[in-house]
Amino acid sequence: MDKDLSEFPIQYIKGVGPQRARLLNRIGIRSAKDALSYLPYRYEDRSTIKKISTLSYGRMETAAGKIISAEVIRVPGRNLRIFELVLNDGSGLLKGKWFNQPFMKKNFRVGQEVLFSGVIKRNPYWGGFEIDNPEFEIIHDGDDAHIHTGRIVPVYRVTNGLSVRQMRSIMFTVVQTCMSGVHDCLPSEILQKYGLSGLPESTMNVHFPVENTNIDLLNRGLSDFHRRLSFDELFMLELGLAVIKRGSVSERGISFKPGGRLLAKLTGSLPFTLTQAQERVFNDISKDMNSPQPMSRLLQGDVGCGKTIVALMAMTVAAECGYQSALMAPTEILAEQHYITIRPALEHLGLKVCLLTGSRKEKPLDVITSGEADIVIGTHALIQEGVVFKNLGIAVIDEQHRFGVMQRALLRKKAKNPDVLVMTATPIPRTLAMTVYGDLDYSVIDELPPDRKPVTTRSFNASQKEQIYTFIRDEVRNGRQVYIVYPLIEESEKTDLRSAILGKEAFEKVFPEFRIGLLHGRMKTPEREEVMTSFKEGGLDILVSTTVIEVGVDVPNATLMIIIHAERFGLSQLHQLRGRIGRGTHQSHCILVVYKPYTDEARRRIDIMVKTHDGFRIAEEDLDIRGPGEFFGTRQSGMPDLRIANIVRDGLLLNDARREAFALIEKDPGLEGYPLLRRSLETFWKGKIELFKTG
Ligand code: ADP
Numbered sequence: 001m002d003k004d005l006s007e008f009p010i011q012y013i014k015g016v017g018p019q020r021a022r023l024l025n026r027i028g029i030r031s032a033k034d035a036l037s038y039l040p041y042r043y044e045d046r047s048t049i050k051k052i053s054t055l056s057y058g059r060m061e062t063a064a065g066k067i068i069s070a071e072v073i074r075v076p077g078r079n080l081r082i083f084e085l086v087l088n089d090g091s092g093l094l095k096g097k098w099f100n101q102p103f104m105k106k107n108f109r110v111g112q113e114v115l116f117s118g119v120i121k122r123n124p125y126w127g128g129f130e131i132d133n134p135e136f137e138i139i140h141d142g143d144d145a146h147i148h149t150g151r152i153v154p155v156y157r158v159t160n161g162l163s164v165r166q167m168r169s170i171m172f173t174v175v176q177t178c179m180s181g182v183h184d185c186l187p188s189e190i191l192q193k194y195g196l197s198g199l200p201e202s203t204m205n206v207h208f209p210v211e212n213t214n215i216d217l218l219n220r221g222l223s224d225f226h227r228r229l230s231f232d233e234l235f236m237l238e239l240g241l242a243v244i245k246r247g248s249v250s251e252r253g254i255s256f257k258p259g260g261r262l263l264a265k266l267t268g269s270l271p272f273t274l275t276q277a278q279e280r281v282f283n284d285i286s287k288d289m290n291s292p293q294p295m296s297r298l299l300q301g302d303v304g305c306g307k308t309i310v311a312l313m314a315m316t317v318a319a320e321c322g323y324q325s326a327l328m329a330p331t332e333i334l335a336e337q338h339y340i341t342i343r344p345a346l347e348h349l350g351l352k353v354c355l356l357t358g359s360r361k362e363k364p365l366d367v368i369t370s371g372e373a374d375i376v377i378g379t380h381a382l383i384q385e386g387v388v389f390k391n392l393g394i395a396v397i398d399e400q401h402r403f404g405v406m407q408r409a410l411l412r413k414k415a416k417n418p419d420v421l422v423m424t425a426t427p428i429p430r431t432l433a434m435t436v437y438g439d440l441d442y443s444v445i446d447e448l449p450p451d452r453k454p455v456t457t458r459s460f461n462a463s464q465k466e467q468i469y470t471f472i473r474d475e476v477r478n479g480r481q482v483y484i485v486y487p488l489i490e491e492s493e494k495t496d497l498r499s500a501i502l503g504k505e506a507f508e509k510v511f512p513e514f515r516i517g518l519l520h521g522r523m524k525t526p527e528r529e530e531v532m533t534s535f536k537e538g539g540l541d542i543l544v545s546t547t548v549i550e551v552g553v554d555v556p557n558a559t560l561m562i563i564i565h566a567e568r569f570g571l572s573q574l575h576q577l578r579g580r581i582g583r584g585t586h587q588s589h590c591i592l593v594v595y596k597p598y599t600d601e602a603r604r605r606i607d608i609m610v611k612t613h614d615g616f617r618i619a620e621e622d623l624d625i626r627g628p629g630e631f632f633g634t635r636q637s638g639m640p641d642l643r644i645a646n647i648v649r650d651g652l653l654l655n656d657a658r659r660e661a662f663a664l665i666e667k668d669p670g671l672e673g674y675p676l677l678r679r680s681l682e683t684f685w686k687g688k689i690e691l692f693k694t695g
């Protein structure tokens with residue numbers, strides 16, 4: 001087969017057909033290529049064929065012999081038919097049993113040679129060796145291609161209607177028939193340098209390993225064959241990122257002149273001095289802005305470290321040089337919050353700030369187009385068609401983990417090569433950040449503003465109501481404010497709302513003397529703004545809310561957060577929520593209210609939250625619990641899916657792949673000398689690279 005495997009429909013593989021193709025589609029296999037990258041999730045060693053007389057009870061064993069009988073037996077008085085197949089290898093007898101599958105009989109004839117694998121049981125009556133539902137393999141004369149037993153066999157995840165055995169047979173056919181379509185396109189210097197085995201060889205062996213392959217390495221995804229395939233995938237990923245990055249670097253952007261009067265006025269008016277980390281990061285940003293190449297920088301910093309002010313400074317620089325800025329936030333509430341805090345600070349400098357969100361009726365499109373608006377704050381609405389900037393100079397994306405590469409590219413398209421600054425509170429190890437946001441430069445604020453007191457965190461059972469009430473009462477009486485957060489219940493947004501509404505009513509009964517407000521995502525924008533403003537200005541003591549306050553809400557006087565049903569929240573969400581308090585100089589407290597029963601994993605999350613504040617540690621634990629795909633949300637971010645490599649497990653490989661990919665693009669930006677590689681790259685990124693070129 002010399003066709004492009006990614007275009008070869010799985011249906012046309014021998015033995016598949018339309019019905020099985022539908023089942024395979026369900027597990028993401030559409031083409032022969034998809035099948036080849038659908039790796040076994042574990043392996044079983046069935047390669048040692050034992051003499052029947054030496055089998056041990058209770059162990060997983062493999063043995064072979066000639067069929068001496070094949071009978072369906074009816075069990076009297078019970079509606080049960082058992083197909084029994086007896087093998088003899090000269091040293092002893094081994095019986096295989098299939099329950100209520102009389103049709104199995106037609107697969108076998110007496111005299112055939114058959115291999116069995118399975119857990120050896122002892123016959124309760126006569127004590128012989130038996131296997132229930134053995135994996136089997138009929139050995140044909142001169143046929144040494146064992147698929148299901150007599151070798152290290154792959155075990156695949158399957159779906160309803162498709163057995164592991166059928167899947168294994170299909171994969172065997174794919175591997176047998178498609179190898180001529182597997183082309184090694186890695187430059188041979190790289191293969192040599194890292195001692196990587198060939199692609200066809202690795203592909204074949206990762207599915208059907210040769211004898212004596214280390215089963216432990218196979219099962220951990222670390223065999224040489226796995227390493228080669230992972231390297232390929234990581235290399236493609238990094239190559240794409242290198243192309244994107246080069247694309248933006250080679251463009252000409254704006255050369256801003258930072259350091260003007262407005263900027264000085266802004267920093268002079270702050271009620272605090274910048275931390276050293278903020279200074280350092282702003283310095284990175286100033287350099288980028290000054291350079292004629294467009295900035296693409298990731299700014300990472302834990303919740304509460306003060307990223308917003310750094311963004312404000314950058315936007316002020318742009319305004320001072322006559323350019324517009326956009327600040328894009330992932331939720332309307334966050335956009336509104338930014339608007340409420342930023343507008344006074346910047347209008348004070350004589351700049352015009354406006355807000356653009358989907359649900360706001362008045363859309364300041366005219367002032368954006370005319371250039372009258374200096375700073376536009378908004379949500380996704382900012383990247384919609386119809387929003388035309390006069391001269392966008394810098395785009396800031398807040399809480400980047402909610403947005404992806406695609407949105408970034410769209411925002412960039414709103415102008416001719418504006419500078420782009422993305423900010424995230426997801427504290428991830430630098431090397432991983434480089435991968436997930438690999439087309440970006442990287443700065444980190446690794447310092448919290450001084451005199452922040454760490455938040456104390458404890459967990460309470462739902463039954464400990466009185467203690468919780470006492471906490472609330474004390475805080476409010478001391479002039480502080482309280483958040484009470486209800487979880488998002490997945491089944492329905494309505495129940496979600498109801499629990500917050502009912503919660504508010506319940507708290508009103510307990511605390512008739514306190515002013516209690518309610519905030520949720522379904523409220524009309526003006527209402528929401530009113531509630532938030534009121535809470536911020538101290539007009540409310542308690543804010544009952546759904547998780548909409550997860551990001552960005554900044555009310556330093558709020559010092560107590562009660563999270564109801566904390567067992568239902570993910571770690572990073574808990575961390576984000578807790579980041580809403582501990583923002584002022586008063587001691588803050590977080591109370592996690594847990595309801596039984598909860599899972600061990602939930603317990604683990606709660607324990608971690610109680611134990612540590614370190615966003616970095618929390619992220620590590622989260623990564624460990626959820627796995628990289630979920631953790632980074634790579635799918636939603638528009639990055640290609642990794643099907644083989646695991647960026648945590650394969651961290652070292654990733655570094656190598658990155659280094660080589662960037663070096664190659666440096667040397668041959670258009671991959672002119674590597675047409676095969678170029679095509680694979682385009683398939684891997686599914687055309688997205690093109691988008692970036694024009695963006
Ligand atoms: P995040 O990085 O989570 O977006 P914010 O930018 O919202 O954090 O800042 C959190 C709070 O810290 C805000 O109230 C902000 O005014 C305050 N803040 C920022 N920088 C400093 C600083 N250097 N010293 C004291 N407070 C600061």
Ligand code: MG
Binds near residue numbers: 307308398552
């Ligand atoms: Mg923020």
